[in-house]
Amino acid sequence: MDYYKSVKTKKNTRQRGGGSFYILVIIAILLISFVAGVIFTHFYRASVDDWVSRVSNVKNVFLSTVLGHKPQFHYLDIEKNGKDYRLTKDDVLEISYRDEFVIKDVSSDSLFDRGITVDVEGLGDRNDFRVLLKGIELVDKVIIEKKSHSDSNYNIVVRCRDENIASIPIKVEITPQDWLRFARGSDSKSSQIDYLKRAIGMNKKDTNVRKMLARVYVRKGMLNKAISQYESVLKLKPDDMEALVELSSCYIKKKKYSETLPIYRKIIRINPKDASAYANIAFAYGELDRWEKAVANYTASLRLNPNNTTVRYNLAKAYEKTGKIENAIGEYEHVLKKMPGNVNVMVALANAYLNVKKYDESIKLYRDVIKKQPKNASAYANIGLAYGGKGLWEKEIANYKKAISLNPKDPVIHFNLGVAYEKKKRYREAADEYKKVLKINPDDIDAMTRLADYYLRTKKYSSAVKLYNKTVKISPEDGSIYAGLGFAYGQMKKYKQAAENYEKAIKYGVKDTQVRYNLAFAYDKLGKSKKAISEYEKIASSHPTMEVLTILADYYLKKKNYDKAIKTYKKMIKLDSKRADIYSSLAYVYGLKGDTDKVIKYYKKSLRYDKEDYMVYLNIGAAYEKKKMYNDALREYTNAYRLNPDSDEAAGKIPQMRIKMLQQKYEK
Numbered sequence: 001m002d003y004y005k006s007v008k009t010k011k012n013t014r015q016r017g018g019g020s021f022y023i024l025v026i027i028a029i030l031l032i033s034f035v036a037g038v039i040f041t042h043f044y045r046a047s048v049d050d051w052v053s054r055v056s057n058v059k060n061v062f063l064s065t066v067l068g069h070k071p072q073f074h075y076l077d078i079e080k081n082g083k084d085y086r087l088t089k090d091d092v093l094e095i096s097y098r099d100e101f102v103i104k105d106v107s108s109d110s111l112f113d114r115g116i117t118v119d120v121e122g123l124g125d126r127n128d129f130r131v132l133l134k135g136i137e138l139v140d141k142v143i144i145e146k147k148s149h150s151d152s153n154y155n156i157v158v159r160c161r162d163e164n165i166a167s168i169p170i171k172v173e174i175t176p177q178d179w180l181r182f183a184r185g186s187d188s189k190s191s192q193i194d195y196l197k198r199a200i201g202m203n204k205k206d207t208n209v210r211k212m213l214a215r216v217y218v219r220k221g222m223l224n225k226a227i228s229q230y231e232s233v234l235k236l237k238p239d240d241m242e243a244l245v246e247l248s249s250c251y252i253k254k255k256k257y258s259e260t261l262p263i264y265r266k267i268i269r270i271n272p273k274d275a276s277a278y279a280n281i282a283f284a285y286g287e288l289d290r291w292e293k294a295v296a297n298y299t300a301s302l303r304l305n306p307n308n309t310t311v312r313y314n315l316a317k318a319y320e321k322t323g324k325i326e327n328a329i330g331e332y333e334h335v336l337k338k339m340p341g342n343v344n345v346m347v348a349l350a351n352a353y354l355n356v357k358k359y360d361e362s363i364k365l366y367r368d369v370i371k372k373q374p375k376n377a378s379a380y381a382n383i384g385l386a387y388g389g390k391g392l393w394e395k396e397i398a399n400y401k402k403a404i405s406l407n408p409k410d411p412v413i414h415f416n417l418g419v420a421y422e423k424k425k426r427y428r429e430a431a432d433e434y435k436k437v438l439k440i441n442p443d444d445i446d447a448m449t450r451l452a453d454y455y456l457r458t459k460k461y462s463s464a465v466k467l468y469n470k471t472v473k474i475s476p477e478d479g480s481i482y483a484g485l486g487f488a489y490g491q492m493k494k495y496k497q498a499a500e501n502y503e504k505a506i507k508y509g510v511k512d513t514q515v516r517y518n519l520a521f522a523y524d525k526l527g528k529s530k531k532a533i534s535e536y537e538k539i540a541s542s543h544p545t546m547e548v549l550t551i552l553a554d555y556y557l558k559k560k561n562y563d564k565a566i567k568t569y570k571k572m573i574k575l576d577s578k579r580a581d582i583y584s585s586l587a588y589v590y591g592l593k594g595d596t597d598k599v600i601k602y603y604k605k606s607l608r609y610d611k612e613d614y615m616v617y618l619n620i621g622a623a624y625e626k627k628k629m630y631n632d633a634l635r636e637y638t639n640a641y642r643l644n645p646d647s648d649e650a651a652g653k654i655p656q657m658r659i660k661m662l663q664q665k666y667e668k
Helices: 019-044 048-065 135-147 176-185 189-202 207-219 223-236 241-253 257-270 275-287 291-304 309-321 325-338 343-355 359-372 377-389 393-406 411-423 427-440 445-457 461-474 479-491 495-507 513-525 529-542 546-558 562-575 580-593 596-609 614-626 630-643 648-667
Strands: 073-080 083-087 093-095 100-108 116-120 154-160 163-172
Touching: 073 154, 073 163, 093 135, 100 116, 100 154, 135 163, 135 176, 176 189, 176 207, 189 207, 207 223, 207 241, 223 241, 241 257, 241 275, 257 275, 275 291, 275 309, 291 309, 309 325, 309 343, 325 343, 343 359, 343 377, 359 377, 377 393, 377 411, 393 411, 411 427, 411 445, 427 445, 445 461, 445 479, 461 479, 479 495, 479 513, 495 513, 513 529, 529 546, 546 562, 546 580, 562 580, 580 596, 580 614, 596 614, 614 630, 614 648, 630 648
Parallel strands: 093 163
Antiparallel strands: 073 083, 073 100, 116 154, 154 163
16 A cells, blocks of 8 residues: 555545445444354453453444444554554654654544544644655744744644544654754844754753854854853863854954953964964954064964965054064065055055155155056145155145045145145145135144134134134143143233133143243233242243343342342353343342442453443442442542543542542551
8 A cells, every 4th residue: 555645535424325235244244253252262262351342342343334423543553764653542653853754554443444534733734644744844843833932732633524533642852953954044143043042952062053153143243142152162162273263253353352362372372383363363462552562473473374465464564553664664565576566555565665754665656556546635645745755845735736636525635735835834825724624624623723823823813712712622631722822812911811721731741931931921911920930930940041030130139039139140141141231230239238349340240241331330439439449449430430421420439539548548
């Protein structure tokens, strides 16, 4: 019999005609069964119970077949994967995705299986009797139901004339491989994750499934969960190279470069000749701004694989970061020989040439770039920088303009053109370029500062203040901006605001003595003379000027601090030792202190550089007179009178000295 052809059983298979014939047949069968039972008992000593059971079965067949009563079910004969099994009501059919089976026979009280159908729930059609069935279909159905958080029980239901006579449970065995099949066949990452998690739940030590799940997490951007899976793999298999590489990749994607370093070191311990591991360590060090270590690891990678141009290119960039531009140039040149015509390498090398002021080499390479990319605005802009380095201002400006024609919205090119205009003292044109920069990028602090400086230069102080104040909001710790603000406020005679901004300029590191001088000036205008003098003294201690020292000397004289005044004048003499007025002032202070000898000394030094000042002679004469050196005093007064005959003081002192000389002579 062919078990693989479906037998379709019609409903209500009991026929209407020929009933008498069947009754006669059944009666005959009963008589024969009775006689056979007696003989069996007599000769084979079978138990009465067996005999009774057989008679009962014959009766049930009669009742089912002739009278249409519900038949009793005995068992199913099933062939599964080439082996035969017999199932009763008390048995369970176990099915996995690998199984194929067919229900070959049904044992019941229905004669010739009349009206019998078999329905394997979840598979086939309503009647699956003698139909080949595949377990994978039922397994897949159960998996789908589990995914939707619903459970169904499946049975083999045996019916006679659409009335259930038996139900044998089916136990569906789901293995990790089943979940893997679904994961591989799904286009939904969320579903893949769910299937793989269920597979792991059935076998927590399956590292391959964990790696599959981790990869799905990576593709979905769930890096933390991917990392957790890779770490679980490494707990089970510490030297799993695939997991190590992919875990380090996750850390790099999360920019956790410090965490990735020990992983790559472990990879290298396992495989010391892994050039890519050294390259990846170098990349991580670069991202951590540890460029010396990046250079060392790129170099190690190239020792293992000297033909890797990408690593060599990255080594060149690392050299640039460490300031070893010549080394970088050597590597870029090596890469360019391997990859002639590669625009990225050409640009990198040209930039390196520009950094070391090899302007001609740089210009040539940028020209080569332009041949390949005629609309490369950056190349024209960098040619402009090179020409600027050579002092060829007109060519610099021309190339910036060409770059702007290709990319009019590049704020950097506009800014560089503005700086070029400033070099040529074309300040208005420079200001126009800075304005264009601010239209493109309103927060460009360099453009704001230079434009504000332009407003200072053109005495548009209010405009300068507006720009500086906007700049301060962006860069609140830039001392130079506060210095500009202070100057603008000072020119507007707003000395309080000027002083406040000069103070901030000094606080944030401005060392310019002019700023301190301006601060002192603002303090002076505000009547804060002590603060003003304090600033002047700071200037005098580090960068003394005649102007500052004069202010200090006058202040000390006013305050009768003669010693400080003397020190200040002596500092002035160091700055300019040929100024007669300084010596005279120093002599004057000594006079206030009563040191007549020093008065004479410094007045005489004053005369070395100005012999026509009659007042000096008068002062020397007065000093000699105080010392009762009347003869010397007469000489100095006479010199004063000779230089200025209109001096009543000199004229009067001459006869007085003669009298005092006579008195002194007679006293002796």
